[in-house]
Amino acid sequence: MTYARIGMYTAKPGTLDDILKKAEAELVPMTRQQPGFRRYFTVRTGEDSLVSVTAWETKEQAEQAAEQLSSWVRTEMGPAVLKVENQVGEVQITRFPSGDAPGYTGYARVAVWQFKPGTADALAERAKVGMVPLMEREPGFTGYGAVRTGENSAVTVTAFASREQAQAAGEKTGVWVREHAMSSAESVERSEGEIVWSVRAG
Numbered sequence: 001m002t003y004a005r006i007g008m009y010t011a012k013p014g015t016l017d018d019i020l021k022k023a024e025a026e027l028v029p030m031t032r033q034q035p036g037f038r039r040y041f042t043v044r045t046g047e048d049s050l051v052s053v054t055a056w057e058t059k060e061q062a063e064q065a066a067e068q069l070s071s072w073v074r075t076e077m078g079p080a081v082l083k084v085e086n087q088v089g090e091v092q093i094t095r096f097p098s099g100d101a102p103g104y105t106g107y108a109r110v111a112v113w114q115f116k117p118g119t120a121d122a123l124a125e126r127a128k129v130g131m132v133p134l135m136e137r138e139p140g141f142t143g144y145g146a147v148r149t150g151e152n153s154a155v156t157v158t159a160f161a162s163r164e165q166a167q168a169a170g171e172k173t174g175v176w177v178r179e180h181a182m183s184s185a186e187s188v189e190r191s192e193g194e195i196v197w198s199v200r201a202g
Helices: 016-032 058-074 121-131 131-136 163-180
Strands: 005-009 037-046 048-055 079-097 105-116 142-152 153-160 185-200
Touching: 005 058, 005 142, 016 037, 016 048, 016 058, 016 185, 037 105, 048 058, 048 142, 048 185, 058 079, 079 121, 079 131, 079 153, 105 163, 121 131, 121 142, 121 153, 121 163, 131 142, 131 163, 153 163
Parallel strands: none
Antiparallel strands: 005 048, 005 079, 037 048, 037 185, 079 142, 105 153, 105 185, 142 153
8 A cells, every 4th residue: 555645835936946956956865765765756846836645555654744744844944835735645556567656757747636426436446447447548657646634535647758749648548537636626726847857666
């Protein structure tokens, strides 16, 4: 069983480049040394925003990572970071053909889902047999993960080798999502962007 911590950051305008450089130099090596570490990747979802995902062997390790990473941001970056949101949950679905995190380079799409009560389990099963195989057949596919962050919530990340491949696949899988997933959703917030770094244990 694997658990993940998802962090969503908003930085002051013009500061994110420096934050990412400092984090890659200091935070990435520190995180890789922690017990239970599995994967760490970051997606720049806007000029001043990013999504950070770390995967761990246990829920306790994921929760400790959430505190550790947030503490580093508060200490090292201070007022440059305007907002931090943390979510921790069990990884329900993972597909990484190469065995790596979703691409050492590439493009990722992130979706934050809020479901109607009692619908999440059935939707996860439908996605495993329906949408995931559909994505895996698309050119440039490098990974997919679904993290159950609450009884009625989840975060999904889909990665491709390029922006163009991600968008082309999104058009095809979007049909499946509209027909099989949206009836279970109360809301979904989507973002996307370049993968800044992606590392794994070992």
